[in-house]
Amino acid sequence: MKYAACASVILTVLLAGCHVNLTVDTPRDSAVIETREGPSAEELAATTRVVVLGTGTPIPDRYRAGSSIAVIHRGEAYLFDVGPGSVQNAIRARYKHDIPSLYPSQICCVFFTHMHSDHTLDYPELAFKLWWRRSRPLQAFGPAGLRQMTDAMNAMMATDTRLRTTGAQPVADPEMYQVNVTEISAGVVFQRDGIRIEAFDVNHGTIKPAFGYRITTDDRTIVISGDTAYSEELIDKARGADLLFHEVISDTGLARNAPQWRDYHRQAHTPGNELGRLANIVRPKKLVLYHGLFYGEPEQGVVDEVRAVYDGDVVLADDLDTF
Ligand SMILES: [Zn+2]
Ligand SMILES: [Zn+2]
Numbered sequence: 281m282k283y284a285a286c287a288s289v290i291l292t293v294l295l296a297g298c299h300v301n302l303t304v305d306t307p308r309d310s311a312v313i314e315t316r317e318g319p320s321a322e323e324l325a326a327t328t329r330v331v332v333l334g335t336g337t338p339i340p341d342r343y344r345a346g347s348s349i350a351v352i353h354r355g356e357a358y359l360f361d362v363g364p365g366s367v368q369n370a371i372r373a374r375y376k377h378d379i380p381s382l383y384p385s386q387i388c389c390v391f392f393t394h395m396h397s398d399h400t401l402d403y404p405e406l407a408f409k410l411w412w413r414r415s416r417p418l419q420a421f422g423p424a425g426l427r428q429m430t431d432a433m434n435a436m437m438a439t440d441t442r443l444r445t446t447g448a449q450p451v452a453d454p455e456m457y458q459v460n461v462t463e464i465s466a467g468v469v470f471q472r473d474g475i476r477i478e479a480f481d482v483n484h485g486t487i488k489p490a491f492g493y494r495i496t497t498d499d500r501t502i503v504i505s506g507d508t509a510y511s512e513e514l515i516d517k518a519r520g521a522d523l524l525f526h527e528v529i530s531d532t533g534l535a536r537n538a539p540q541w542r543d544y545h546r547q548a549h550t551p552g553n554e555l556g557r558l559a560n561i562v563r564p565k566k567l568v569l570y571h572g573l574f575y576g577e578p579e580q581g582v583v584d585e586v587r588a589v590y591d592g593d594v595v596l597a598d599d600l601d602t603f
Pocket of ligand 1: 337338347396398399507571
């Protein structure tokens, strides 16, 4: 009932024919700085959980932040992309779902699928959010271009880091805003403590490299498509997955586009009917649609497009959904 704390409760009292509205403001929880030595015993014992932090696209959407999916394993949060708005959603998810590793300065790692802005714009937000309270640097993995983006981000924030480290602010480690960057190619890019993360090439038109990720933990296999057209490589990597998170573009929405845009989207994204065909081959335990390009079509229509050719379990994710 934490959210009740931020609600304004309206009590309607009916008294012998007279009608009175009483508004009672209940206090919100105060924002706090969270630090921890490491995950609790409870976090270490928990099964793998996935929290969707952003399901959007470049198109401004009042309900959906930019692309971001968090895999929570043994008290660590591994983020896949950080599209605009997703770090604020991580804060919401931290309290809504009681996941301490989603507190921004506790987030250990981010893996980028590709360098498009709808997947990267919250990278500075993640790296610089309360950086002076970090106890370890953020780790970032992604395609070529990530180093350049990180250097440019540090240059952009140089005044902030100078002001905080040369004045009266008691900053324990003035280097903690620095991100440990690894530019990757396809293959196993991370392995630790019962989690294995493999990047694989997908087919995002002329945008190369573009990766999908296969995440294997002690209890689950999760595959994240990133942005891709129909991909044989993804089919191969997604076999046996418990959860397949896949992008989609509405068939009917696609038809609303001008011819050049239709051509571009066909090269770069997966229409609903083709995703259904792909899902029939992969047969994941659950197919979760995200990064949906609807172009004004009713959102559920894209689920119907997939279901028209696929009879398995399929849902369209919303921000903050957990799996
Ligand atoms: Zn995208
Ligand atoms: Zn893209």
